[in-house]
Amino acid sequence: MTAEALRAVDDLRVQMEEMGRAARGAPAVLAQTSPQSKNRALRAAAAALRDRQGEILAANDQDMAAATTKGLSPALLDRLKLTPERIDSMAKGLEDIADFPDPIGRELEAWERPNGLRITRVSVPLGVIGIIYESRPNVTADAGALCLKSGNAAILRGGSESARSSAAILACLRDGLAAADLPVAALQRPPSQDRAAVGILLGMSETVDVIIPRGGRGLIERIRNESKVPVMSHLDGLCHTYVHQDADPQMARDIVVNAKMRRTGICGATETLLVDEAIHASLLPSLLRDLVDADCEIRGDAQVVACAEAENLPVQAATAADWDTEYLAPILSVRVVKDIHAAIDHINRHGSHHTEAIITRDQRAADRFQEAVDAGIVMHNTSTQYADGGEFGMGAEIGISTGKLHARGPVGADQLTSYKYLVRGQGQVRP
Amino acid sequence: MTAEALRAVDDLRVQMEEMGRAARGAPAVLAQTSPQSKNRALRAAAAALRDRQGEILAANDQDMAAATTKGLSPALLDRLKLTPERIDSMAKGLEDIADFPDPIGRELEAWERPNGLRITRVSVPLGVIGIIYESRPNVTADAGALCLKSGNAAILRGGSESARSSAAILACLRDGLAAADLPVAALQRPPSQDRAAVGILLGMSETVDVIIPRGGRGLIERIRNESKVPVMSHLDGLCHTYVHQDADPQMARDIVVNAKMRRTGICGATETLLVDEAIHASLLPSLLRDLVDADCEIRGDAQVVACAEAENLPVQAATAADWDTEYLAPILSVRVVKDIHAAIDHINRHGSHHTEAIITRDQRAADRFQEAVDAGIVMHNTSTQYADGGEFGMGAEIGISTGKLHARGPVGADQLTSYKYLVRGQGQVRP
Numbered sequence: 001m002t003a004e005a006l007r008a009v010d011d012l013r014v015q016m017e018e019m020g021r022a023a024r025g026a027p028a029v030l031a032q033t034s035p036q037s038k039n040r041a042l043r044a045a046a047a048a049l050r051d052r053q054g055e056i057l058a059a060n061d062q063d064m065a066a067a068t069t070k071g072l073s074p075a076l077l078d079r080l081k082l083t084p085e086r087i088d089s090m091a092k093g094l095e096d097i098a099d100f101p102d103p104i105g106r107e108l109e110a111w112e113r114p115n116g117l118r119i120t121r122v123s124v125p126l127g128v129i130g131i132i133y134e135s136r137p138n139v140t141a142d143a144g145a146l147c148l149k150s151g152n153a154a155i156l157r158g159g160s161e162s163a164r165s166s167a168a169i170l171a172c173l174r175d176g177l178a179a180a181d182l183p184v185a186a187l188q189r190p191p192s193q194d195r196a197a198v199g200i201l202l203g204m205s206e207t208v209d210v211i212i213p214r215g216g217r218g219l220i221e222r223i224r225n226e227s228k229v230p231v232m233s234h235l236d237g238l239c240h241t242y243v244h245q246d247a248d249p250q251m252a253r254d255i256v257v258n259a260k261m262r263r264t265g266i267c268g269a270t271e272t273l274l275v276d277e278a279i280h281a282s283l284l285p286s287l288l289r290d291l292v293d294a295d296c297e298i299r300g301d302a303q304v305v306a307c308a309e310a311e312n313l314p315v316q317a318a319t320a321a322d323w324d325t326e327y328l329a330p331i332l333s334v335r336v337v338k339d340i341h342a343a344i345d346h347i348n349r350h351g352s353h354h355t356e357a358i359i360t361r362d363q364r365a366a367d368r369f370q371e372a373v374d375a376g377i378v379m380h381n382t383s384t385q386y387a388d389g390g391e392f393g394m395g396a397e398i399g400i401s402t403g404k405l406h407a408r409g410p411v412g413a414d415q416l417t418s419y420k421y422l423v424r425g426q427g428q429v430r431p
Numbered sequence: 432m433t434a435e436a437l438r439a440v441d442d443l444r445v446q447m448e449e450m451g452r453a454a455r456g457a458p459a460v461l462a463q464t465s466p467q468s469k470n471r472a473l474r475a476a477a478a479a480l481r482d483r484q485g486e487i488l489a490a491n492d493q494d495m496a497a498a499t500t501k502g503l504s505p506a507l508l509d510r511l512k513l514t515p516e517r518i519d520s521m522a523k524g525l526e527d528i529a530d531f532p533d534p535i536g537r538e539l540e541a542w543e544r545p546n547g548l549r550i551t552r553v554s555v556p557l558g559v560i561g562i563i564y565e566s567r568p569n570v571t572a573d574a575g576a577l578c579l580k581s582g583n584a585a586i587l588r589g590g591s592e593s594a595r596s597s598a599a600i601l602a603c604l605r606d607g608l609a610a611a612d613l614p615v616a617a618l619q620r621p622p623s624q625d626r627a628a629v630g631i632l633l634g635m636s637e638t639v640d641v642i643i644p645r646g647g648r649g650l651i652e653r654i655r656n657e658s659k660v661p662v663m664s665h666l667d668g669l670c671h672t673y674v675h676q677d678a679d680p681q682m683a684r685d686i687v688v689n690a691k692m693r694r695t696g697i698c699g700a701t702e703t704l705l706v707d708e709a710i711h712a713s714l715l716p717s718l719l720r721d722l723v724d725a726d727c728e729i730r731g732d733a734q735v736v737a738c739a740e741a742e743n744l745p746v747q748a749a750t751a752a753d754w755d756t757e758y759l760a761p762i763l764s765v766r767v768v769k770d771i772h773a774a775i776d777h778i779n780r781h782g783s784h785h786t787e788a789i790i791t792r793d794q795r796a797a798d799r800f801q802e803a804v805d806a807g808i809v810m811h812n813t814s815t816q817y818a819d820g821g822e823f824g825m826g827a828e829i830g831i832s833t834g835k836l837h838a839r840g841p842v843g844a845d846q847l848t849s850y851k852y853l854v855r856g857q858g859q860v861r862p
Binding site for chain 1: 542544555640662663682689803806808810812816834835839851853
């Protein structure tokens with residue numbers, strides 16, 4: 001680096017640390033504020049998103065133009081694109097979060113000790129949350145609102161492609177904070193899109209309590225390796241659906257097509273189908289045909305390839321890499337497994353601990369599967385596409401945690417909290 | 432490093448990774464085992480500790496001899512020393528843990544969605560836990576038993592000084608596992624005391640789910656900085672007791688002396704006393720005399736020094752460093768604060784988020800303090816020495832977590848768990 005570049009990074013570090021200190025003070029204010037005033041801020045932010053729609057769309061147009069020039073893929077461009085409908089849906093999301101019960105100050109447990117000490121466990125904010133994400137500008141609204149609802153401060157570092165859009169959205173959220181007389185330092189973004197900002201943020205263990213990365217495996221692994229701040233993992237999902245020998249055939253076909261094809265780009269989409277050997281001959285032909293008819297590409301093991309070829313269906317032979325690949329695309333790897341043990345073993349080896357499903361009428365097999373599979377969400381007779389905080393009734397979510405510490409599965413406002421114990425005595429001293 | 436030393440580290444790495452893979456398989460077995468068989472293992476381990484007492488004492492004699500030669504301090508030698516009574520108390524600890532309710536497979540929440548999906552949240556083990564601790568050999572028994580009770584595998588890396596004692600204790604725990612037909616790989620220790628083992632363990636993010644360090648700030652900060660595995664922080668405590676202007680004077684005197692002097696070496700001991708300016712003239716003389724009579728050294732601010740000198744009591748002037756020092760010794764820093772806001776501000780700046788207390792008859796002041804102080808445990812009218820899992824009624828504990836993620840406050844068997852969501856459908860597909 002040149003001396004000038006080094007100086008620029010130093011300046012950025014000073015600004016980021018300043019930002020961290022400012023953020024640090026906000027959770028104490030938010031934790032003691034009434035639920036009503038946080039909700040007023042959220043509703044005012046929603047109104048600002050609608051009022052300032054023109055401004056947001058103009059900023060997004062600039063982002064889109066730059067991204068097009070840079071040659072971003074159509075899929076990425078689609079993620080980046082904002083429309084009046086998308087802005088309205090962000091605003092509605094904020095209003096939904098406002099309507100949810102307040103996650104802070106809840107009495108989680110209470111008991112009394114024989115010596116008369118009364119102990120209560122109550123929910124508190126985590127503190128300052130650093131959110132690092134890629135191109136979707138709506139993450140700015142969703143994540144910012146969830147942090148605010150849960151009394152946390154957030155430093156939101158979105159991808160460079162969406163920088164102008166995110167800044168415009170953040171301005172609306174801060175309008176909301178100001179309208180409710182809450183500290184605007186609760187929601188901030190780094191002063192520049194310099195990539196060095198990410199490294200600096202990951203080192204701010206004095207002021208930032210947790211980092212939540214949203215994005216591809218590469219981004220998340222880099223963050224995990226570099227961060228001095230604890231990271232809540234949100235890896236995307238390598239989800240499996242296992243069709244047990246006692247599955248209802250029609251239910252299996254409906255669920256598998258939905259689990260794979262409803263939306264292929266979300267983390268709860270099934271990527272690998274496991275079919276029990278005992279029913280593969282009877283079920284696989286119709287199952288593969290349904291998938292091919294839905295425009296799904298099949299990558300199968302030898303038995304699957306043989307079956308597909310016999311049915312005159314297009315198929316590729318799966319390679320070892322396929323069992324570890326999250327396609328996020330209309331592609332499904334398909335494997336025949338000897339029995340439920342082989343299915344569980346395959347999943348625990350290749351899965352990402354996100355969401356796994358069994359289709360069966362056999363309750364004992366379902367129980368065994370749900371007990372033995374090591375994942376945040378284990379489903380029976382339904383589609384992995386239900387892996388979603390909204391579908392769980394938890395409201396908006398920041399994502400699905402694939403780690404085991406703190407929160408596992410959907411992470412909504414309730415999961416962005418910690419707790420403390422209040423101990424109330426009448427002068428007790430410890431013998 | 433010489434080529435030979437490098438080869439030794441490589442060999443150790445291979446052995447440690449082998450150990451990690453073996454440990455990895457254990458939680459799945461333990462999670463599916465009955466509570467009875469885990470408890471049988473714990474009781475058999477307690478019996479083995481008593482049966483093999485001679486062997487454990489002989490190993491401890493060797494550790495003590497080596498430590499004496501190395502010139503360890505009397506305090507460290509006392510921590511290291513085992514006696515028949517201490518071994519019996521370890522065994523009783525294991526039996527107490529066996530008697531506690533099983534933390535695994537508990538239904539934590541259950542609800543049904545409008546579409547008929549039934550969702551249950553159940554507790555599961557965390558997986559493989561790496562415990563890194565210093566000289567107390569009893570941590571081997573306590574931490575190993577808590578991990579077993581909660582269905583986790585543990586890799587126990589104690590300090591070199593206690594290596595022979597820890598090995599003898601671990602052998603008893605493994606006797607217990609074998610007696611109950613459970614995998615002995617659930618409880619392991621590194622094959623050598625080479626310090627490189629710690630670094631290797633901190634890098635085993637594929638097989639180890641969480642690291643729990645027990646020890647001084649230096650050890651813990653090094654681990655936090657180096658670890659690729661998430662760390663559950665157990666820093667020792669810089670705890671405060673604040674005597675509010677409306678405190679009952681006799682209660683304040685009793686609590687302060689207990690909070691500081693009952694045992695000075697534990698993390699819940701008060702290290703700094705804050706006294707409200709409004710009562711310092713009336714209360715401080717008797718309070719300081721009580722402390723001095725109990726052989727406590729006082730380090731005070733200007734007002735405290737003036738008061739002590741007027742009373743002819745020994746006192747030192749506190750330096751800025753005193754407000755950030757955890758003495759773990761019969762020394763107390765004492766400061767006069769203007770009001771409750773100044774007290775809260777001092778605590779949030781200098782505290783370690785462990786345990787803080789207010790003494791007052793004013794309920795509103797107590798509420799304000801308990802709400803605004805950022806710590807795992809916030810007490811009213813009682814002694815900070817009650818900061819202990821056993822005193823909370825939670826049974827044995829690994830320590831008091833000072834982090835906000837996952838578990839905060841006392842960490843017992845319940846806190847060594849994660850959860851998963853079970854979703855039960857009847858064929859639902861997502862629209």
